[in-house]
Each structure stands twice: as C-alpha cells, then as structure tokens.
Amino acid sequence: MKIKELADIVSRDPRFTSGHRMCGGCATPIIVKSVLASTRKPVVVASATGCLEVASTIYPYTSWDVPWIHSAFENAASTISGVEAAYNALKRKGKLKGEIKFVAFGGDGGTYDIGLQALSGALERGHDFVYVCYDNEAYMNTGGQRSSATPFGASATTEPAGKVKPGKEAWRKDLVRICAAHDIPYVAQASVSNLVDLTDKAAKAFEAHGPAVVVVLSTCPTLWGTKPSMTIETARLAVDSCFWPLYEISEGLYKLSYRPAKKIPVAEFMRNQSRFKHLFMPGNEHVIGHIQRRVDEEWVKLLSLCGEKE
Amino acid sequence: MSGLEKKCKKKMVPLTGNYAIAAAMRQINPDVVAAYPITPQSAIVEQFARFVANGIVDTEMVRVESEHSAMSACIGASLSGARAMTATCSAGLALMWEMLGVASGLRCPIVMPVANRALSAPINIHCDHSDSMGARDFGWVQIYSESAQEAYENVFLALKLAEHPDVQLPVMVCEDGFITSHCVQNVELHDDAVMKRFVGERKPEHSLLDLKNPITVGAIELQDYFFETKRQQEEAMGHALKAYLKVGADLSRVTGSKYPYFDSYGLEGAEAVIVTMSSAAGTTKAVVDRLRHDGKKVGLLKLRLFRPFPYEQVRDALRKAKCVGVLERSFSFGAYAPLFSEVRNSLYEAGKKPKLQSYVFGLGGRDLLESDVEEAFKELLAGKTTGGMEYKGLR
Numbered sequence: 145m146k147i148k149e150l151a152d153i154v155s156r157d158p159r160f161t162s163g164h165r166m167c168g169g170c171a172t173p174i175i176v177k178s179v180l181a182s183t184r185k186p187v188v189v190a191s192a193t194g195c196l197e198v199a200s201t202i203y204p205y206t207s208w209d210v211p212w213i214h215s216a217f218e219n220a221a222s223t224i225s226g227v228e229a230a231y232n233a234l235k236r237k238g239k240l241k242g243e244i245k246f247v248a249f250g251g252d253g254g255t256y257d258i259g260l261q262a263l264s265g266a267l268e269r270g271h272d273f274v275y276v277c278y279d280n281e282a283y284m285n286t287g288g289q290r291s292s293a294t295p296f297g298a299s300a301t302t303e304p305a306g307k308v309k310p311g312k313e314a315w316r317k318d319l320v321r322i323c324a325a326h327d328i329p330y331v332a333q334a335s336v337s338n339l340v341d342l343t344d345k346a347a348k349a350f351e352a353h354g355p356a357v358v359v360v361l362s363t364c365p366t367l368w369g370t371k372p373s374m375t376i377e378t379a380r381l382a383v384d385s386c387f388w389p390l391y392e393i394s395e396g397l398y399k400l401s402y403r404p405a406k407k408i409p410v411a412e413f414m415r416n417q418s419r420f421k422h423l424f425m426p427g428n429e430h431v432i433g434h435i436q437r438r439v440d441e442e443w444v445k446l447l448s449l450c451g452e453k454e
Numbered sequence: 455m456s457g458l459e460k461k462c463k464k465k466m467v468p469l470t471g472n473y474a475i476a477a478a479m480r481q482i483n484p485d486v487v488a489a490y491p492i493t494p495q496s497a498i499v500e501q502f503a504r505f506v507a508n509g510i511v512d513t514e515m516v517r518v519e520s521e522h523s524a525m526s527a528c529i530g531a532s533l534s535g536a537r538a539m540t541a542t543c544s545a546g547l548a549l550m551w552e553m554l555g556v557a558s559g560l561r562c563p564i565v566m567p568v569a570n571r572a573l574s575a576p577i578n579i580h581c582d583h584s585d586s587m588g589a590r591d592f593g594w595v596q597i598y599s600e601s602a603q604e605a606y607e608n609v610f611l612a613l614k615l616a617e618h619p620d621v622q623l624p625v626m627v628c629e630d631g632f633i634t635s636h637c638v639q640n641v642e643l644h645d646d647a648v649m650k651r652f653v654g655e656r657k658p659e660h661s662l663l664d665l666k667n668p669i670t671v672g673a674i675e676l677q678d679y680f681f682e683t684k685r686q687q688e689e690a691m692g693h694a695l696k697a698y699l700k701v702g703a704d705l706s707r708v709t710g711s712k713y714p715y716f717d718s719y720g721l722e723g724a725e726a727v728i729v730t731m732s733s734a735a736g737t738t739k740a741v742v743d744r745l746r747h748d749g750k751k752v753g754l755l756k757l758r759l760f761r762p763f764p765y766e767q768v769r770d771a772l773r774k775a776k777c778v779g780v781l782e783r784s785f786s787f788g789a790y791a792p793l794f795s796e797v798r799n800s801l802y803e804a805g806k807k808p809k810l811q812s813y814v815f816g817l818g819g820r821d822l823l824e825s826d827v828e829e830a831f832k833e834l835l836a837g838k839t840t841g842g843m844e845y846k847g848l849r
Contacts, residue, residue: 186665190530201673211662214672215529215556222523225516226488226530226538227662233485233514233536240663262526265519 145182145343153181164207165199169365169372171336171379172196172278176249178339179276179358182346186210187245188231190224192254193217195285196278218258220248221266221275228271245350246273252293253283255359256317267326267355274349275357277319280364288367288419292317295387296438297431298419305422310431315438323357324393330356332392332401336363337379341390341401348394361388369418381413386443391450400450410439469641471602471634475541475567475627476501477641478609480511481649484565485536485656488516488527492546493579494631495569499541521546525553525564532562533671535661537613539564543631544571547585551592557624558593559687560672563616563656564624566594567609570732570783571631572818580819581631582783583732587792593687595625595694596761598731602639604758605629607709610652614701617656620693630733632819644709652708695762715764717756720746721771724753726834727808729772729797730781731757734815734822738781741827752831757793768800775808777834781827781846783816791843811839815846822847 154177166173172195180187188211191197197214200207215223224246234240250259255277263275282300283289290300294312299305303312324331329352332345342360349356361382363375370378382388385408390401411432414420423431447454469477476498479487487506489499505511514536518524524540531538542550547568557564568586572578586596597612599605605627612625629635660669675683702713717735720742721727728738735756745752755771772778778801780794790798794812801807813830816822826846833839 188534188662197672198674201670203673203675203679206670206673208670209668211665211668212670213530213533213662215526215560216552219523219526219553222488222518222526223530225518225523226486226527226532227534228530229486229488229514229516229527230531230534230536230538231663233512233531234534234663236512236514237485242665244663244665261519262523265523268519269517 145340145347147340150178150181150339150343154178157181158209159187160200161207161209163205165202166195167366169363169375170195171362171364171375172280174336174339175276175278175342175360175362178342179247179346182343183245183350185243185245185350187247188227190214190220190227190246190248192220192248192250192259194251194254195280196249196251198285217254219262220250220254220259221263224248224273225266225269225271228273248273248275250275250277251285252277252279252281253291256292256319264326267323267328267357270354272354274346275355276346277357277359278362279359280362281316282367284364284367293319297423297435299422300419310428311422319359320357320393327396328355328357329353330392330394332358333388334358334390335361335379335383335388337376337383338390338402345392348392367419369421370416374416378413378416381408384408385410385413385439387413387439389443389446391446398449398451400447400452403452410436464642466640466642468638469602470497470636470638471599471605471629472497472569472636473501474602474606474641475609475629476505477643478606479539480505481646482537482539482609482613482653483511484513484539486514486516486528486531486538487540488518488524488531488538489540490518490521490524490542490546492521492543494571494635495541495543495546495567497635498567498569521549522553525550525557528564529553529557529560529562532564533560533661534663535656535658537656538562539566541567541569543569544573544585547589548573551589554589554592554594561622561687561690562624563622565609565612565616565627566624567605567627567629569631569635570628578818581633582817582819583628584784586626586628587784587786589626590761590792593623593691594761595623596628597625597759598628598757599634600732600735600756602629602634602637602641605634606641606643607705607711610649611701611705611713613653614704615694615697618697618701621690621697623690623694628732633733648708652705691762695764698759713758715757715759715767716771717758718753718771719756720753721755722753723751725751725776726831727753727755727772727775727778728781728827728830728834729755729757729778729793731760731793734781734783737822737824738827741824741831745828745831750831750835752835760793763796765796765800768797769804772797772801772808773804773806777809777811777837777839779811779813779830779834781813781815781830783814785814809837809839812843813846814843820847
C-alpha cells in the first residue's frame with residue numbers, strides 16, 4: 145500500500161473513530177487505524193486492558209464501529225480464541241455466513257508479561273487471528289511501571305533510576321522470537337514511524353492461515369517525555385539506530401524489512417526522552433556504552449538470521 | 455403401567471457423576487467447550503473429548519493452557535452467541551476467579567460443572583466445598599447435586615436457567631469430587647431427542663459476530679454508570695430465583711424429577727433438622743430413616759440452590775423445628791461457615807426461632823459417617839447447642 149492510499153483509507157475509515165481519549169501524540173491510535181486499514185474484510189476486535197481499551201470505550205461512548213470485546217488484562221489472546229472458536233462452530237452449523245477476521249490488541253504489559261501464557265496457548269492451538277502488540281515499553285496506562293519490554297537503563301516507576309541504580313537492569317524480552325518459536329505462519333516487528341511497512345505486515349498477518357503476531361513500537365509522549373509532535377520522529381530514531389529493527393519471520397524465514405542508510409548511535413534515540421535522562425549525567429556513560437554494544441550485537445545477529453551481510 | 459414397570463422401562467446406566475455430566479454435555483452439544491483438566495474433574499473433559507474425536511458432537515473444543523483462559527475463551531464464545539461450557543474445580547476454579555466475575559458482569563450464560571475439591575494449602579485432591587463456596591459472591595448461580603442423576607439433570611436446568619431472558623447469568627453445577635464424580639451409580643439417561651428438544655437453540659439478543667450491529671462489550675464504566683450496571687446484575691439474581699422454579703417445572707415435565715430450592719426429607723413435624731448439601735444428604739437420609747423408625751422426630755433439608763439463596767422458603771421450612779444443625783464442608787475463616795451463615799440469616803425474621811448449631815465436616819474428603827450424623831441428631835434432639843462451630847469426624 146502507498147502512503148497516500150493509506151492516508152485516504154484512514155481518513156474515511158469509521159471503524160476506529162476520533163473522539164477517543166488517548167493522550168495527544170500517542171502512537172497507538174495511528175497503529176490501530178493502520179492495522180485496520182490493511183484489511184477490507186470484516187473484523188472483530190479484542191483488546192486487553194490497557195491504554196487503548198480504557199481510552200476508547202468509556203461508557204456510554206465507544207470509538208469502535210466494529211464488534212469489540214474487552215474482558216481482562218492478561219487474556220486478549222484467549223478471549224479472541226473463544227470468539228474465533230464460536231465463529232468456527234456457528235459457521236460449521238450453518239448459522240453464520242461470510243468471512244470474518246479476528247484481531248487482538250494488547251500493550252506490552254498485557255503481552256510480554258501477564259498475557260504471555262494466554263498468547264502462547266493461542267499461538268500453539270493455531271487459532272486464525274492476528275495479535276498486535278502496541279509496545280510503549282512500560283505500563284503507561286497506570287503511570288509507567290516497568291514491564292519486561294522496558295529497555296535496559298530506562299527509568300520506570302517501579303524500577304527508577306536512583307543514586308545507586310541506573311534504572312532497569314535487565315534487557316528487554318524478545319517477543320518476536322518467542323512468538324516465532326511457536327512455529328506460527330507470520331511474526332513481524334514494525335514501528336509507527338514506518339506506516340507503509342506496518343500496513344504491509346498487518347496485511348500479511350491477516351492473510352496468514354493461522355496465528356500471526358505483529359509487535360509495533362508505540363511512542364508514548366506522556367511517559368517517554370517526548371513532544372507530541374515528535375512521536376513519529378522518535379520512533380524513527382529507534383529504527384535508524386537499530387534499537388528497533390524492522391523485520392519479519394514468514395513461514396520461519398527471517399527477512400529484514402528496512403536497513404538504515406546510516407546506522408545512528410542509540411544515544412540519538414535516547415537523548416530527548418525523560419526516561420533516559422539520567423543516563424546522560426556524568427558517570428553513566430558506561431550504561432549507554434553497554435546498551436550500544438548490546439544493540440550492535442543484536443543487529444549483527446539479526447543480519448545473519450536474515451541472510452544479510454554486515 | 456405399574457410404577458415398577460415404569461422403573462424397569464427406564465434406561466438405567468451405570469455412570470460416574472463425571473460421565474453423567476459428560477452425557478448431558480453430549481446431549482446439549484454446545485457450540486464451544488473450552489476446558490483444562492484438573493482432578494477430579496478431568497474425566498468430564500476427557501469423555502467429552504472422545505465425543506468430539508468420534509464426531510458424536512460437533513462442538514468446537516478449545517484445549518486451553520489454563521483455567522483462566524478456559525473462562526476467557528468461554529466469555530468470548532458466549533458473547534459471540536455461542537453456547538459455551540467448561541468444567542473445573544479447586545485450584546482451577548481459583549485460577550478462574552477474576553474471570554468468574556467478568557462472566558457474570560458481562561452477563562454470559564455459561565454453564566460450568568464443578569467437581570468440588572478442597573483448595574490448597576495443604577494440597578489435597580479430595581472433596582470439600584471450599585472452592586465453590588469461595589466463589590459464592592461472584593454473581594454465579596450455584597446448584598448443588600446429591601447424586602450423579604442430579605448432576606446430570608442439573609446441567610440441563612443450569613443451561614435453560616442461564617439462558618432465560620430475565621436471567622442471562624452463568625451457572626455452576628456442583629457435584630462432590632470423587633464421592634459423586636468418581637462413584638458409579640445407576641443413572642437414568644433421558645432420550646437424546648427429547649433432551650435436544652428441551653435445550654433448543656440459543657437465541658442471543660446481541661452477538662459479537664453480528665457485523666451489521668456492532669457492539670462494544672466490556673467497556674470501562676466509572677462512577678457514573680458502574681453502580682447501575684452492578685445493580686442490574688443483582689436484579690438478575692432475583693429473577694434467577696423465580697426462573698429456577700419455572701425452568702425446573704419445564705424440565706420436570708421431561709424428566710419426571712422435581713427441582714425445588716431444597717428437598718424436604720422428613721421435615722414434617724421434625725424437631726431436630728439437619729441442613730446440608732450434596733452427597734452428605736444421602737448419608738443423612740439413611741440416618742433420618744433409622745431414627746424416624748425409632749420414633750425420633752428428625753428431618754433433613756437438602757439445599758439444591760445456594761445462589762441465589764432462597765431465604766424465605768428456608769425460613770418457612772425451618773421455623774417450626776426446635777433445633778437445626780447445619781452440616782457443611784467448608785469454612786469461612788474467621789466468620790460463620792457459609793451455609794450456616796445463610797441459614798442463620800434466613801431465620802432472623804422468624805418470630806419463633808429454632809436453636810441453631812454449626813457443624814463443619816469432611817474437609818479434604820474425610821468421610822462423613824452415619825454415626826457422625828446420628829450423633830449430631832442426638833445433640834440437636836437434646837437441644838444441645840454450643841454457640842460456636844462444632845466438628846464431625848475431626849480427630
């Protein structure tokens with residue numbers, strides 16, 4: 145899909161409408177609209193508890209003009225499993241006609257952490273659905289507590305930077321490869337900065353026969369401390385520094401989606417964010433150095449998996 | 455046809471409680487079963503899986519990775535207009551805790567057999583009611599079964615009650631773990647076609663799969679709406695109390711059994727009454743028979759419907775007794791035991807109240823002996839109450 149076509153669809157698409165109460169500059173509504181724009185088939189949506197759910201369905205209002213369900217935090221994948229099972233049963237019994245696509249949206253807390261078991265179960269069982277993780281790298285709905293997606297060195301409210309601690313002391317979990325280990329047809333990593341790539345991936349995910357997962361970096365101006373106008377640019381720095389590479393694993397085959405013309409230092413991505421502010425104080429240079437080394441190592445590993453030369 | 459001939463014509467089959475429940479599920483042929491195995495419930499799921507494997511039912515079976523996901527998937531399926539069922543007990547029910555409240559809050563008519571088993575710790579796989587009693591305030595209707603026959607028929611009762619337009623609430627059908635779930639009893643299975651006709655089709659008012667009328671389910675409600683929604687849920691429980699008898703009467707026409715709130719066994723003119731639920735009622739009946747034969751005025755109130763609780767009816771049934779003992783299989787730590795608490799509540803408005811005694815027995819599957827029940831009756835006949843909790847079968 146070309147960006148103009150995407151813009152056209154998004155501007156006319158009533159399935160997820162404005163009027164929701166996501167923060168100014170939040171990347172998640174952009175991600176949701178782009179994902180929905182990537183299929184013309186009818187969709188039923190499930191959301192995990194989180195920013196998207198809380199801000200888009202404050203009773204008696206809803207931003208959703210498609211069937212939408214939220215049941216709890218850790219179970220978007222098992223909830224949509226039940227919806228998909230009902231669809232299969234009712235279709236088999238002749239009570240339902242036509243094709244429906246199923247998509248679940250969860251934040252990183254509801255996916256990497258508390259929802260990982262439900263997701264793993266749904267992937268193993270092979271339900272035909274798409275799971276989109278909008279990853280803003282912490283529990284942003286509740287004020288920025290650390291998750292297993294929070295980057296090393298970031299300050300989170302439950303693992304803050306202090307006099308003796310540099311913020312989060314563990315590397316973030318690799319959700320893409322965890323999902324790929326379930327041997328599902330399609331897994332991809334995408335970013336709000338590259339919307340054409342995101343919609344291509346979402347389209348492939350919808351067309352895959354079986355479960356598909358797309359993990360999307362979702363800038364959080366409110367708790368990353370970035371300007372709302374810098375949402376796309378911040379995510380672009382994550383991609384161009386290879387902190388957040390864009391790639392897919394289709395039928396087990398790794399493919400790099402984008403290679404930065406010039407790989408920028410990861411500090412460029414981190415510099416304007418309040419959650420990394422402490423790392424730019426004197427004495428913390430080694431932490432940034434550590435992050436840079438690890439990002440470089442991961443990038444080399446990924447290139448090799450994708451059959452690309454360094 | 456004489457009564458005996460009728461009895462002989464009945465299709466009696468030797469079945470465990472679990473297999474009897476699985477037979478009911480086969481006859482219902484739900485759209486979706488999402489379940490996770492746990493002792494002593496497993497045989498329900500295993501037997502149903504055989505029905506699926508052999509094409510006897512055309513249910514979509516979701517073999518989830520946990521009970522939390524079992525209930526989550528049932529909720530998703532139920533809100534998609536499907537008939538959804540699961541089964542569990544003990545730790546599995548505890549793992550579902552969060553989703554139990556969601557199922558009732560989102561008004562999902564899910565039916566869930568529970569093979570009552572003790573909650574950890576210490577870990578124990580045998581029967582008591584700490585699991586379902588712990589879930590008594592989650593907005594589920596709870597029906598308790600004395601026998602495999604009752605468990606079998608209660609599944610149908612539960613289904614039609616859950617789907618009743620005035621109710622739309624999930625229902626648990628409890629049977630005693632091992633005692634009922636694993637004991638082979640003679641069960642009369644009703645005709646497949648008759649039961650199929652009885653359960654009919656589910657006709658949901660709303661469905662997630664209705665693309666023309668998209669709904670938002672599970673929205674956030676804050677100070678401005680939450681209270682009203684929960685009050686509607688409480689109202690539905692009131693409707694369930696009425697609908698229970700109506701659905702029971704309908705089912706009665708098919709099965710010939712009766713489905714009152716409770717069974718009265720020798721209650722007429724009884725001075726000493728034991729109130730209990732589930733399999734303990736069988737033991738108690740044997741003792742009532744013997745003591746009645748000896749001229750002792752004893753009786754049994756076997757409660758079937760615990761949620762919603764039939765306060766008025768229990769009060770009317772017990773008010774004339776001199777002494778009532780409540781025999782139950784769970785604690786409510788630091789408070790009156792759950793069933794005793796409700797019986798005591800029932801009697802508050804009675805002008806002349808019987809004396810009351812709380813007995814706890816059989817935790818972790820310890821047998822209830824006839825001698826335990828007889829001893830309790832003797833204490834009650836003598837008007838001996840202690841004001842506290844007493845135990846039967848405790849060393």
